[in-house]
Amino acid sequence: MGLEILQGITSIILILGVSPLFAGLVNKQKALLTGRIGAPVLQPYYDLQKLIKKETINSQSSSFISRISPVVNFVSLIITAAILPVGFWKPLISFNGDIILFAYILGLARFFQILAAMDIGSSFEGMGAAREATFALFAEPIFFFTIGSISFISGYTSLFEIYHSIQLDNIYYLVFILICSISMFVLAVTECSRMPIDDPNTHLELTMIHEVMILDNSGVDLFLYQYSSYLKLFIYTILEIAFFYPFSKESYLFGIIIFFVGIIVLSFILGIVETITSRYRMKNIPQYLLFATAIGILNLLIFTFSK
Amino acid sequence: MFGFFIFILLPLLIAGLCYFIKDLKIQYIISLIVATFHLCLSLFVFVGIYNPQLPTFFSIDSLSKFFIIILSNVYFWVVLVSFSFLKRSVIPKAEHGKKYYFTLLNFYLTANSAAMLSNHFGMYWVAAEATTLSVAPLIYYYRNEESLEAMWKYLFLVSVGIAFAFIGILFLTLSANGTVLEGKQLFYWEFINDAKQLNPIWLKASFIFIFVGLSTKIGIAPMHSGDVDATSNAPSPIAALMSGSLRLTSLIGVMRIFQIISFSSSFEFARLLIIIGAVLSLFVAFVFMFKVNNYKRMLAYSSVEHLGLITLGLGIGGLAFVGALYHAVYNSITKIILFLMAGNIHYHFKSREVDKVRNVLNFLPKTGWLFLLAYLAISGIPPFGIFFSEIKIFGGILFSDKPFLLVVVMFFLLFIFVNMGKIIFTMLYKKSENENRDSQIEQFELTHFIAIALFILLTVISVVSPDILYQNIVNITIDFGIKL
């Protein structure tokens, strides 16, 4: 029992520590692919360190929401990280039905972020909030159909149980993983505001979605928001890698190798996708998301009716 | 083997030959010879003098004998009129297309004979698709915008319809799973004999798909639009060919699947579906006849109406079934006359619109009188055949289990008759305000000769009513399991 708690705490600390590294890796990949040298891989750590020292200013017309929102954001993401299984270790929070908690804690974080953006009082952030709310609407079914179909196959509803109880004796699972990971990737890109949904580097009114919501924050608030976005990206990465956990049943070493190789490969893929694709027009984004939803539904249908 | 050669292989060879021969007159003479052989052979087969042996996918039974003589008849007269039709002048772009005319006609004969004579669903399907492909470029004869659009719509809609019919054939294969017929080829007679064992769900689904798919080609509502557009924009011999024989090609497909179903338990369902389709096409013809202002389109809707009557007779069964078969014969002959006369009017007045055509009886007296007579024939005036067949159909409806249909049908037919008459009498009798047409005396052309010959043929068949025809039709009804 004590060992499990220790494992759980270690996995949270691991996630908290490694997430800025992952973001730095992705940025480095993007730079290398476009022929630049780019910032060092540890740059996000330096950014966060810089931000803590700065002064926190809030707009005069803002209310208590602006003060509590960054903290709520950060804490929700830590709780989410506590539900996530890392390798063989059982996460701190794990019970039947925790996938729903997972989805809606993330939803809570997004909800507060949108509220805070509107609370600032500038229409700029309000525009970002409206866009974010619309795309989150389309992204939610993706999560439920994808995770739902995999929980339907395995028969459990807890994230840890799902990924560690799948037997690998049919080839369908491989195809299934491939297809599910595609729709999960689309979801990750949407939730973490990456290309082709949103450009994290741009600050033009025409194209910003996520960046615009945190435009007016500074100091510790910005530190919390940035850290939350790094955390979110890493959480989704681990969710993608989790599809390959059943392969690591063979040996412990295999599991660790899969973990690290998975992180590097995913950062590579994300870097390539961000470099190659241009951002979709706003009115095409719902279709793109519906495509991922359709994939999820197709999986569900096929595995329901192939009995 | 001789029969197979004459029916199917010879026209194919002649089609290839006509592609290489440049002179139109030689092509015409060769095609005419082939058509004569075809007609003679089908006459011999019908009468029973000659019983050919055909290879595996073809066979002759009473239904195919019946339909192939209709086809030969229509084809012969159409080829006869073709040369004088081709001599008429058209826009220069269309002159270029005249040299493919006979090639395509012969290819059409091959494909259609193969479809009528086949006894395998797959063979029938390939042949039906081939008839579509051979007729479509012929629709484009005049090379103007409307005919292009008509050809496109026809080709597209009928191809989609035939793809649907293919799905229906696949369902038929599926219905044979688990029975004696499993894994066997799709020969008609094997299916008919074992029809009770077929899986009813798949049989019904197969019937729906085949009926809906082929009804694009038959011209039954609600899938009639491609066919109506094509018939109204095609040159008149081709329109006559389509109305007379092409619709019957797809009708034979529906009749075969209907034959299979009539020996199984889903018979009532199929019957209901056919009756609904037929009444719907009568309704469509009724509605559109009010506002049509193109006389060839009026004739196309008249085709829809008469095919609707034939299908209704098929569905009701009994005496109406016999009447429907007679109606097929008479309808095809009368339609040739109608379309040829309409073609004459089109050539002289240069327009298909009713508003532009006036006072035909004065300018084209022979055409005008023959057109009037043909209109009366198609509406059911004795002694022309349609009267007798319609009496049989109506009698069949009256004594069946749905006599209320008779009221509906006669109501529609009355208004169709009135509207057609209104249009035709306007065209024939009404004088126009500015009569600036040069009044040449009309020559007695080949079209008039053919029309008079066809009238005589029609009267002879309907009045004399040869016993062979009656016997053949009785055989067909026995095949379908209908008790007279």
Next chain:
Amino acid sequence: MENVLSILFCLSLFYVAVTSRVKEYVTILRFQGIILTISSIIPIFYHFSFLGLILPTTLLLVKVYLIPRYINKVILDLDIKRYIETTIQQMVFMPIVILSMIIIFLVSSILAHNTELNVIPFASGFSAILVGIYIIMFRKKLIVHVCGFLILENGIFLFGTAVASELPMMIEIGILLDVFVVVFLMGIALNRIRSTFEGFEVSHLGRLKD
């Protein structure tokens, strides 16, 4: 293995529903041709026969090489604009496709209790037929109608392999013949349309209305 191929086939259908470029239709036709070729090669691994090789080679030649190349040539000749215009809102198409696919899968699984059939290729083929019909109904460009018709034929083929285990060779060759000749005639027709009309949209074909 057929199930995996059917899944990929369905994914290509979703992609067709979402895309808004004309050239992507040709790519999807190629992709579907490759899937059908692979699915017809599979029986050969069980018992090899030269006769069984005719079908995959014909499929490969016609569906993967000739027809897409021909349509590309037509697109180039006619200088068709890149963008597909639709008759309904672009956003509505995808949910319609998803909904019909769900209904088809449900219906085919109900039917599977009665007869023995391979549910997933059956339902995929049928949904391809439906998607082909939707494309014909809901798109304006004529060349896209032709592509929709070809998707319909692909669906019929997939459906045929699921339904009859020993489909007679003649029917399959009949399908190929049909597709081949139809595409040629459509190409010729479109060529004439180019020289007669100004546009290639269904809205221009309104002359024959009553």
